[in-house]
Amino acid sequence: MGERLTTGEICTRNVAIAFRKTTLSGAARLMRENHVGCLVVVEETGGMRIVVGVLTDRDIVTAVVAPGLDLNSFCVEDVMSTDLITAREDDSLIDLMHAMRRKGVRRVPVIGGQGELIGVVTLDDVLDILAQELSLLVGAIDSEGKRERQMRK
Template sequence: MYEKMDIGEICNREVVFATEDMSVKEAAELMRDKHVGSLVVIREADLGRIVTGMVTDRDIAIVAVARDFDPQSLRVGDIMSGQVITARADASLNDVLHLMRQGGVRRVPVTTENGVLIGIATLDDLLEVLAEEMQGFVQAITSAQRRETRERG
C-alpha cells in the first residue's frame, strides 16, 4: 500500500516566480493574477532558473505597505527572504515536512542538485498526499473488518 514518494513526484511544476529587479507592485499584481501567496525569486543562468529568494504576500504587507514604501520603486530584492529553504527532487515527503517544521515555512522550492528550480512543494500539497495515505489505512481497516465478519459471522 505505501510506496516511497519523492518530493519531485508530487511538487507543483508550474511555479510562479519573480526576479529581484521586479517592482513590489508588479509582484503583488502577479500574486493576485495567479492566485498565489508567494513567489520564488530566481536568477536566470545558463543552467536554468536559480533560486535566490522567496517573497510572500506577508512580506509585501509588513515591509512595503506597513512602512509606507512606494511599491512601484521598491524592488522584490529589497524585501525578499534571501535564505531560502529548498529541497532536492529526490527528498522524501518526511524530509520536506522536517524542513518545513525546522524552517517555519509552508512552501519549499524544489531544485536540482545545481540549485535549478523545478517545482514547489507546499504544505497543502503534502497534506493532500498524507490524506490519501490515511484513506488507504481506513480502507485496509474496513476491508479487514468485512473479511472477519464474512469469515466468522
C-alpha cells in the same frame, strides 16, 4: 508514485516566478494573476532558472504595506527572503516535512542538481498527500472488518 514519496513527485512544476528587479507592485499582480501567495525568485544563468529567494504576500504586507511605504519604490530583492530552504528533487516527504517544521515555512522550492528550479511544494500539497495516505489506512481498517464479518458468517 513509488513507495517512497519524493518532493519531485509531489511538487507543482508550474511555478510563478519573479526576478530580483521585478517591482513589488508587479510581483503583487503576478501573485493575483496566478492565484498564489508566493513567488520563487530566480536568476537566469546558462539557460537555467537558479533559485535565489522567495517572496510571499506576507513579506509585502509586513515590510511595505503595514508601515505605509510606497509599494512602487521597492523591488522584489528589497523584501524577498534569501534565508530559504530548498528541497532536492529526490528528497523524501519525511525529510521535507522535517525541514518545513525546523524552518517554520509553508512553501519550499524544489531544485535540481545545479540549483535550478524544478517546482515548489506547499504545506497544502503535503496535507493532500497525507490525507490520501490516511484514507488508505481507513480503507484497510474497513476492509479488515468486512473480511472478519464474511469469515464469521
